[in-house]
Amino acid sequence: MSNEEMKRAMEAILFAAGESVEITRIAQSLEITPKKAESLLEELKEEFNSQNHGFKLMRYKDNFQFVTHKEFGEQIRTVMDLSRKKPLSGAAMEVLSVIAYNQPVTKAFVEQIRGVDCSGVIGSLTVKGLIEEQGRLELPGRPLLYGTTENFLKCFNISSIDELPPIPKDEKEENDSDNQDNEETSTQNNEDEKVTGTPEEIVDMATKE
Helix, strand or coil: CCHHHHHHHHHHHHHHHCCCEEHHHHHHHHCCCHHHHHHHHHHHHHHHHCCCCCEEEEEECCEEEEEECHHHHHHHHHHHHHHHCCCCCHHHHHHHHHHHHHCCEEHHHHHHHHCCCCHHHHHHHHHCCCEEEEEECCCCCCCEEEEECHHHHHHCCCCCHHHCCCCCHHHHHHHHHHHHHHHHHCCHHHCCCCCCCCCCHHHHHHHHC
């Protein structure tokens, strides 16, 4: 892969991530050294930011991330406000329930449970104010941790997470079994997180609102 192809791949990775990504993680994905990745990322940063885009590439210590220009804040907020008013999809409800019952959790943990990429759904739930970033997991790459918000409690008419309906015994046993198998082959990123699945009760609660 040429340098230009690698920079295009880096651009795609950063765009899809929707959050800051550590240089070492990008290097691993492209099978190059961190020093080489850092050099190419700096080149990409200079090239991208010299063009007339609505967002720019920023570096935060050993992480890179795409961010929007402040001058478009009002337009972005308008779109975000409209997005908040849209009803949740089935996929969004599944992700929300996984986070609600296991918080705080990483995006990787949610994706392990659901078996699909959840970047877009997590971004949407964040925009709607139902989940928020709650620090980082102290593991390589320091992935973001997500949990529910006060707005989540208000939307579901509960005063605390303890008031969420319990997970059915048969469903919990099935999910515990599935996740035990997943733990044997998963990466260290999930070793310190709780294991469970996606309950149906929270989906029913939301659809009745």
